[in-house]
């Protein structure tokens with residue numbers, strides 16, 4: 527399937543990720559058939575898509591008329607076969623269970639046109655394992671977004687062991703057309719790249735809190751106001767170049783061996799789960815959210831992220 531011929535998309539799963547990703551495809555001019563086994567989830571997804579539409583208009587990311595037209599390009603269905611008929615591109619965003627995803631990919635092969643691109647938004651399952659049930663694993667590839675998908679620019683394009691160059695190329699170009707930032711992950715490794723980086727930082731943060739070096743609040747502040755403050759503009763390797771390769775090499779020689787290498791989550795982390803302190807969804811996690819609702823926390827986060835997105839776009843355009 528050539529990128530230029532892609533018009534119709536099937537989005538499989540309409541949860542946290544499926545709703546926002548559907549909006550991005552529709553915004554870029556694609557027709558989206560959004561499928562879910564659960565009709566209530568589809569209703570919730572429509573409400574979520576309308577909220578995104580409103581936010582994008584309010585924040586001047588899209589004009590009112592264009593937003594209305596984009597919304598009309600999304601249709602919903604609870605019939606899998608109907609969602610797959612006549613599409614050139616499928617993006618699977620169903621729950622993170624290998625047998626479920628394999629079953630879905632078998633059905634994609636049965637019902638989609640023979641040359642359709644079959645992509646998965648899996649967070650960590652191997653693309654190769656998902657595609658192992660397919661007769662044509664060369665057309666299966668990873669398209670891993672970050673939450674909230676309608677705002678965060680990164681999309682990892684993952685090459686499974688049998689993914690063809692044509693498939694990688696098509697996923698990459700579609701990602702660009704969506705106005706996102708694609709990176710190609712050439713090896714099908716657990717966590718791909720973005721989650722490996724995220725969890726490397728999380729492991730050290732958990733270790734520092736567990737050993738009493740710093741409080742949860744201050745470790746977050748250290749990242750947000752120091753190291754992380756630079757991250758939207760300078761990656762870790764650019765930071766080395768600016769600070770001096772020799773300087774960072776010298777520090778690496780004595781510091782790397784001091785860093786946490788724990789291979790299981792620490793006890794206090796598991797205890798939060800046992801106590802039902804699951805973060806904003808239960809009102810308490812590392813922090814106590816008191817009476818502030820989940821919606822309010824997410825609304826503030828989205829507004830903050832949109833400001834950052836606008837700034838990045840402004841700098842890139844200048």
Ligand SMILES: NC(=O)c1ccc[n+]([C@@H]2O[C@H](COP(=O)([O-])OP(=O)(O)OC[C@H]3O[C@@H](n4cnc5c(N)ncnc54)[C@H](O)[C@@H]3O)[C@@H](O)[C@H]2O)c1
Nearest residue numbers: 539540541542543563564567619620621622648649671673
């Ligand atoms: N939430 C995140 O931050 C995030 C980020 C990146 C990737 N992902 C990945 O994206 C995928 C979806 O995650 P999510 O957070 O949107 O999950 P979610 O639980 O919010 O949504 C999953 C949806 O799939 C539906 N579903 C269940 N069985 C189905 C089936 N057989 N066919 C079609 N739909 C079915 C559910 O009804 C639900 O609406 C997972 O693989 C996840 O690992 C999630």
